[in-house]
Amino acid sequence: xxxxxxxxKFRVLKTGQSMTLLCAQDMNHEYMYWYRQDPGMGLRLIHxxxxxxxxxxxxxxxxxxxxxxxxxxxxLGLESAAPSQTSVxxxxxxxxxxxxxxxxxxxxxxxxxxx
Amino acid sequence: GQxxxxxxxxxxxxGAIVQINCTYQTSGFNGLFWYQQHxxxxxxxxxxxxxxxxxxxxxxxxxxxxxxxxSYLLLKELQMKDSASxxxxxxxxxxxLIWGAGTKLIIKP
Numbered sequence: 001x002x003x004x005x006x007x008x009k010f011r012v013l014k015t016g017q018s019m020t021l022l023c024a025q026d027m028n029h030e031y032m033y034w035y036r037q038d039p040g041m042g043l044r045l046i047h048x049x050x051x052x053x054x055x056x057x058x059x060x061x062x063x064x065x066x067x068x069x070x071x072x073x074x075x076l077g078l079e080s081a082a083p084s085q086t087s088v089x090x091x092x093x094x095x096x097x098x099x100x101x102x103x104x105x106x107x108x109x110x111x112x113x114x115x
Numbered sequence: 116g117q118x119x120x121x122x123x124x125x126x127x128x129x130g131a132i133v134q135i136n137c138t139y140q141t142s143g144f145n146g147l148f149w150y151q152q153h154x155x156x157x158x159x160x161x162x163x164x165x166x167x168x169x170x171x172x173x174x175x176x177x178x179x180x181x182x183x184x185x186s187y188l189l190l191k192e193l194q195m196k197d198s199a200s201x202x203x204x205x206x207x208x209x210x211x212l213i214w215g216a217g218t219k220l221i222i223k224p
Contacts, residue, residue: 004157042119042202042214043158059211090157099210101146101165106157 002026004107006091012113013081021076021110023091031094032074033058033104034066036087043090049074050097081114088112117141119215121203126221127193135188135201135218143208149177149188150202152217158202161188190220198222 007022023032030051035043045058047066055066063085065077074093078085088111092104118140127133139147146165150158164170164179164186176189188201200217207213 040123040216042204042216043212044214045212097210099145101163101206103148103160103163104212106159108157109155 004091004093004105006089006107006110008110009108010111010113012115013078014115015082017081018077018079019081019112020078021089021091021112023074023076023093023107024072025074025091025093025105025107026072027093027095027105028071029093029095029105030071031097031102032068033092033094034064034074034076035090035092036060036085037090037109038087046076046089078112081112083114086112086114117205117207117213119203119205119213121201121215121218123216124219124221126223127190129193129195129222129224131193132189132191133193133220135190135203135220137186137188137203137215139184139186139203139205139213141205141207141213144181144184145206145208145210147177147179147186147206148204148212149186150204151199152202153199161201193222195222195224 033048034046049068052071091107094102121137149161152158162177202217203215
C-alpha cells in the first residue's frame with residue numbers, strides 16, 4: 001500500500017495563478033482532509049470530506065475549493081493564489097470520522113511558494 | 116476560545132528521559148492525540164488518551180488529566196532518531212481536532 005500520496009511535492013506560483021493539489025489514498029478510507037501548516041502555528045483544517053461526493057468547510061476555507069469525485073481522491077484548488085497561501089499543505093485520511101476517535105494518516109506534504 | 120499550548124522547543128540528551136507538556140482549552144473534550152513529525156515529513160500517530168491516566172507504548176507514554184486540562188508525552192531511553200516535532204491535538208465537543216504548534220525536540224549525544 002502506498003498509503004496517502006500527494007502531487008506535486010513542491011510548486012512555485014505567481015500571485016494570481018491557479019493550481020490544483022492532488023491527494024490520493026489506497027486504504028479505502030471514507031474521510032479525507034486538507035490542512036495547511038505554517039511556522040509557529042498548529043495544523044489548520046481547510047476543507048474535509050466525509051465520503052465520495054461530499055465536502056465541507058474547515059477552519060480556514062477562504063481562497064480554496066475542493067472536490068471528491070472519487071473516493072480515493074481529494075483535490076484542493078487555488079483559483080487565484082496569494083502570498084498568504086504560501087505554506088505546506090498536508091492531506092490526511094481516516095477510515096471513519098473523528099467521532100470514532102480515529103487516527104489520521106497523513107501524506108508527505110506539498111510545499112507551495114506564492115511569489 | 117479554543118487553545119492548545121505546548122513548549123516551542125526542548126533539548127535532551129541521548130539515553131535520557133524527556134517530558135513534553137500540553138495544556139488544552141477546548142469547547143468540550145473528546146480526547147487528546149499526540150503525533151510525531153520529523154522535519155520535512157508527515158505527522159504520524161503516537162497515542163490517543165480519552166480517560167485519565169497513563170498509557171504506555173514501549174519507550175513512549177502519554178498521560179492525561181481531564182480535570183487539569185493537561186497531558187504529557189514521556190519519552191524514555193532517548194535515541195537520536197527521536198529528534199522531531201511532537202504535536203498535541205485535542206478533540207473538541209464537535210469532534211474537531213484543535214492542533215498545537217508542536218514542540219521541537221532536539222536530542223544531543
